Amino acid sequence: MRAGYVEPLRQALAAGGDADPAPVAEAATALTELAAAARTTPAALGEWAAPTGPVPRWWGQAGERGPVQGHAPVLRAWLDLLALVEPLRSVMPDARTAVLTGRLDADDARRSFELGLARASVRERLRGTELDRFDPAAHERAVVRFGRASDAVREHLVTQLPHGVLRGREFDTGTTAGRVGALRRQLGTRRGGMKVRELMTTYGDLVTRVQPCVLVSPDSLARFFPAVAGLFDVVVFDEASQVRVADAVGAMGRARSVVVVGDSKQMPPTTFAEAASESDELAPSFETVEDEESILTECVQARVASQRLGWHYRSQDESLIAFSNRHYYDGGLSTFPAPPRDTAAVSLVRVDGVFHRSGRGPLLRTNPVEAHAVVDEVVRRFADSPGALPSVGVVTFNQQQRTHIEGLLRDLDDPRIAEALEDPEGLFVKNLENVQGDERDVVLFSTGFSVNERGVLPLNFGPLNRAGGERRLNVAVTRARRQVVVFTSFDPEQMRTEATSSVGVRHLRSYLELAAHGPSVLPRQQDRRVERDRHREEIADRLRDRGLDVRAGVGLSDFTIDLVVSEPDGPDGAEVAVLLDGASWSRRLTARDRDHLPPDVLGRVLGWARVERVWLPQWLTAPEAVLDALTAAVRETSRAPRTGPDAETTVRVVARASAAPPSSTPSALRAEPASVIAAAAPAQADVSWPGEAIEFAPWHPRRIGGRDVLDALPAREAAARVRAALAEVVEAEGPIRAERLAVLVANAFDLGRVNESRRSQILDQLPRGLPRDPDEPVVFPAGLDPAAWTGYRPAGESSPRRFEDVPLREIGNAMAALVVAGAGMERGELHSETLRVFGLLRRTPAAVERLDAALALAETAGRLRTDGTDVVRAG
The missing domain is CATH 3.40.960 (Endonuclease; Chain A)
Incomplete structure (x- = not known):
């Protein structure tokens, strides 16, 4: 349509019958072209623009939709609607028409569509994943089987791991010879034996092979174990927050790998004053770098790869750990909710006690009233548990209160309480500084302090006020498995925490409020994800x-x-x-x-x-x-x-019951504070015994033929009979020295004395398939490789073999077995023990010469080596 037609068309329509028909015709042509471009018909356009159609209705509601600046925004909204419903033309034409005509609200249509799409997607995913055929009972049985298998593996490891260690020992712990025997004698010596360090220096490698897992403090490891790299396969530092870097280095240097286990929110190492050395005067001349407070923080600062534990098992009520989880672990611990119980897991007992801040005597810095309340609670719990000693611990803020409470308990003259105080797993009374590593079912917590004579509570809570005091609080309040009872002589509100910068004191008030009012007072975790399910x-x-x-x-x-x-x-x-x-x-x-x-x-x-x-x-x-x-x-x-x-x-x-089997209680590894578990794993490449003792089965002499058979050699028939006799003897006694073999065969053909010529004549008939020892004239049975054979045959009660008849390789095998069994052996002792194996009690020059030759052969074969005066296993 040409430009500028709008005004002539308006004039033509206003003039009525006298108008110029050209603009009208041009408008009609334009409408026809528009209908064709829109793929519709003039009739449909007429219906669309009719008084009851969507355009007049839409235009009539313009006022209700608010002021419109021009027609462009309204037209754009309409075009957007057309674009949205256009995909429905071929698949849902009725829905498209209903939306465009206003019979169906557009928003309701969108929600209905989304609902239908979601349902269709769920049906498709159920079919695609076969979850539409999901059998809950079968799935639960699979879960139960998995749980059974998992628990069975854990239980099996308790016996399998020690069995693997015992199986991996190549020496005989019961032998009295070699280094093992010497170590046994040292351990049995009551006076005059080696000191611990000397003993470990001499036999440290043997001790770690006898007992691959050693539980020892870092200091003891450095003092008593030889400074040998790779002495342990792995060293594990437990309670690593209490291990100083200087103390850890000695243990780390003795290991091939190190695992550092600890909690940076618990107690740091105890620091003692150290005298400055004279070299400190030179300190300004050097650039020094201070160690971190513990090996744990050193590893964190060095960005050593770490793994954080997520589940918390100890607390049988999660409110016991909720305070620490929220304040110290950023809510990162996953804990298990317990069912509601009659008694709160954390509770507060308010007593009218007085803390003696001044004066003299044994009650200085104690709170007697509070101490008696704690003792009464201990007595009550022992009375409620007549069949077994209850699991109870007492934690105090200072040493004086700890001493006072323990004294009161011992003065009760109660044999059960006295027994529990002496039991390492029984009743303990400790202060904040040394309670880490302990746990009990019930912990009684005595704060001890009270308001002063002016009615003001001083905010001096001993170690809690120091830097890092909150870590001591964290240790104290996480010792209980079932219940914590806090005894205090003041109300939480009396702690004016706004007047102190001590994090430990502020956290103490929060914990006392938790004990008084329950977990609802804990601050909300800001970053906890809120999901609508x-x-x-x-x-x-x-x-x-x-x-x-x-x-x-x-x-x-x-x-x-x-x-x-x-x-x-x-x-x-x-x-x-x-x-x-x-x-x-x-x-x-x-x-x-x-x-x-x-x-x-x-x-x-x-x-x-x-x-x-x-x-x-x-x-x-x-x-x-x-x-x-x-x-x-x-x-x-x-x-x-x-x-x-x-x-x-x-x-x-639900819907189909499937009983779950009992399983083992989750457990946590626990060791003494600042301890090191050093493990030397047994060698996995070769755990077989290096020399197998086999019973010697002599060939029983019998007459095979007359001397004429030997005289007829090398005739075919005679050679065949001699060859068969040779094979029979080798099969019975092999490996066998050629000299003994020739004598036994000659005797079988009525020949008592065998000279060199006759011996050669007989041995010339040896079957070609029998292996020969390359180092001496020894014949092996078919299929037995001389280089791979590790057996030896000790002398019995009536052994027919002389020592010179024993092959050198067999003597070397016996030596290797003795060396491994004794974890090394002095050369002279090895000679004596080897002769004893083959029935000799006295060393003769000829026997020693043969022993030396056998040892040299074993060394050449790479089975033994001489280390000074000792013979040890090679490799």
């Missing part, structure tokens, strides 16, 4: 519709129980824990962490009455069956409630 919400709402009480997301860490379900009026302890396979489940990287560990710990360790599993495919295909099963589980639990971790727990998949 629609799957969990749907199940919870459907269960509430059935009249059940439901709590969602129960827990204080990133691991939570998805749903806790109970009847509104049900008895205590009748709550059912329900685990789902949601987002948090999928983030756990191992099958054990996802499927086996949580229900096992929740049920068997923490005492949930029942643990149910609901799998998403199961819910999608049969939600009513899942709801019925959960409802039945809650009602069954209400009829037979139980509390306590020792009762039986049912772990099953």
Whole structure:
């Protein structure tokens, strides 16, 4: 259409019948071309523009949609709508027409489409992954089998690892010869024997082979073990936050690899004042770099590859660790929620005690009232446990309060308490400085301090005020497995923490508030991810519709129980824990962490009455069956409630029960503070005994033929008979020296004396397939390689062999066995022990000469080597 036609068309329409028809015709042509370009018809355009069509309706509602600056924005919105619904033209034409005509609200259409797309996607994924055929009972059986196998492997390792160590020993720990015998004699000497360092310097390598795992402090390792690189395959530093770098270096230098295990939020090394050396005057001339406070922090600063432990097992109520998890570990520990119990896991007992800050006498810096309250609690717990000693520990803020409480306990004259105080795993009374590494079921915590005569609480809490004092608090409040009871003579509100910069003091107030009011007072974790779980919400709402009480997301860490379900009026302890396979489940990287560990710990360790599993495919295909099963589980639990971790727990998949087997309790490695586990692994390449003792089976002489047979040699028939006799003797006594072989065969043909000519004549008939020793005239049975043979045949009660009849290679094999059994042996002792093996009690020059030749052959073969006066295994 040519430009400038709009005004002539307007004039033509205004003039009516007298108008110029050209502009009208041109407009009609343009409309026809527009309809063709839009792939529609003039009739459809007329319907579209009719008074009841979408254009007039859309234009009529313009006022309701607000002011429009010109027609362009409105037209653009309309074109956008057309573009969005255009894909529906070929697949959903009716829906497209309904949207364009206004019969269907566009927003409702979009939501309906998204819902349909989601449902179609779920159906496609169920089919594509075969989850539409998911069998919850079969899957749960697989989980149970995996759990059984995992626990069986763990239990098997307890015996398999020591068995592997014993199997890997190449020496005989019961021998009285060689270095092993010498070490046994040293260990049995009561007076006049070697000192520890001398003993380890001489026999350190042997000790580590006898006992590959050594538990020792870094200082003892450096003082007593020889300074030999590679003495241990791996050195493990436990409680590494308490090991100074200087103390660790000696142990690290003796290992091929090092594992550093520790917690930087626990106690640092104890620092003692050290005298400055005279060389300190030269210090300004050198650039020095100070060590980090511990080998743990040194490794962190050096960016050594690290692995952080995620699960926390010790606390049987997660509120015991919740304070430390929130304040010290950034919420990074995954803890297990415990079922509700009658007594709080962390509680506060307020007493009217007075801390003696001044004066003289044994009560200085003690709080007698608080001490007596602690002692009374200990006595009560012992009285409540008549059948066994209770697991109790007492922690104090200072040494004086610790001494006072222990004195009161000993003055009770209670034999059970006295016994528990002496038991390393019994009752302990310790202060903050030395409690790391201990754990008990119940810990009684005595703060000791109180307000002064002016009614003000001084903020001097001893070691807590020092730099890093919060680490001491962290150690103290994480010693309990079941319960912490804090005894204090002041209220948490009396601590004016705004007046101190001590992190330890501020954290103490927070912990006392937790003990007084529960975990709800803990600060919220700012970076904790908030996720909406629609799957969990749907199940919870459907269960509430059935009249059940439901709590969602129960827990204080990133691991939570998805749903806790109970009847509104049900008895205590009748709550059912329900685990789902949601987002948090999928983030756990191992099958054990996802499927086996949580229900096992929740049920068997923490005492949930029942643990149910609901799998998403199961819910999608049969939600009513899942709801019925959960409802039945809650009602069954209400009829037979139980509390306590020792009762039986049912772990099953809903809708189809599948009992879970018992498994081993998760355990944690524990050692003394600042300890080193040094392990020298046995050699894996060759754990076979290097010399096998075989019973000597002599050939029993018999008459095979007359002397005429030997005289007829080398005639064919005579040669055949001699050849058969030779093969028979070699098969019985081989390897056998050629001289003895010729004599035995000659005797079988009635010949008593054998000269050199006759011996050569007989040996010339040896079968060609019999191997020969390249180092001396010895014949081996067929199939036995002289270079690979490691056996030897000790003399019996009536051995027919003389020592000179024993092959040198066999003597060397016996020597190798003796050296390995004794972990090395002095040369003269080796000669004597070897002669004893072959029935000789006296060393003759000829015997020694033969022993030296056998030893030289063993050395040439790379089996033995001489180290000074000692003979040791080569390689």
